[in-house]
Amino acid sequence: MHVLVLGGTTEASALAAHLAGRRDLSATLSLAGRTSFPKPAPVPTRIGGFGGVKGLGHWLTEHRVEAVVDATHPFAAVISRNAAAACAQRGVPLLALRRPPWQAQAGDRWIDVPTMPDAVAALGPTPRRVFLTVGRLELPAFAAAPQHAYMVRTIEPIGDALPALDVVTIQDRGPFGETDERRLMQEHGIEVVVTKNAGGAATFGKIAAARALGLPVVMVARPPKPDALTVESVDAGLAWIEAHGRAS
């Protein structure tokens, strides 16, 4: 059985690691190519877009894919829509592996917003020191709020995404623990954090740190994803693959 894992997440990499070296199936990990030096995976990896629903559909047929696991990031909405459409058209079983969103707890001061422009507006007119952890591609929205000072952390350099603004950049890749996040926020005098509700443990440290420091967090809600059979853990994803292997 050939399994295609749509990746770009910790869970996709973990699933690929479990599928590596198996004799009863082959797995391919697919990455969009957003980061220049992705962590090497122990299974064959293809990098770059497929060319929409049609391109993905051709790829599934050409490579005799018998099961697809959409383990993409909760904010990667287009590829999930494309996967649902292509799998439906080609009759390939699809599983979505989606980590649950973070839930506010006692002590959290979240400002929930539906979109990134709403997050920009939620910062308000008064200048503040903002910790932005929203991903490089979301940064241009914050050019509309030049009154704030930003500390921006991304995996890739931000280039000219926020030109002529008061910006401190940090290039780093998670996981990030609470203690380090707390120290970082204190060192930079951070007053508010902006994040997507990505869920998962690897980047939860900033949420715990903000809670401990009593800082507000502007929390951007997830975009809608297509209906699909969904599990929340790598183990449940593996069980689904095993069941398909037996059935086919």
Ligand SMILES: NC(=O)c1ccc[n+]([C@@H]2O[C@H](COP(=O)([O-])OP(=O)(O)OC[C@H]3O[C@@H](n4cnc5c(N)ncnc54)[C@H](OP(=O)(O)O)[C@@H]3O)[C@@H](O)[C@H]2O)c1
């Ligand atoms: N969005 C985030 O906040 C975020 C955070 C961390 C990691 N990621 C990861 O980064 C990647 C891109 O995210 P995005 O938000 O830009 O996605 P997106 O908006 O849903 O997808 C845009 C296009 O990128 C290509 N693509 C996306 N994921 C792909 C994959 N795993 N393999 C091959 N092509 C892929 C597809 O191109 P074609 O139409 O040409 O096939 C898709 O139409 C995803 O793999 C995601 O898991 C995203």
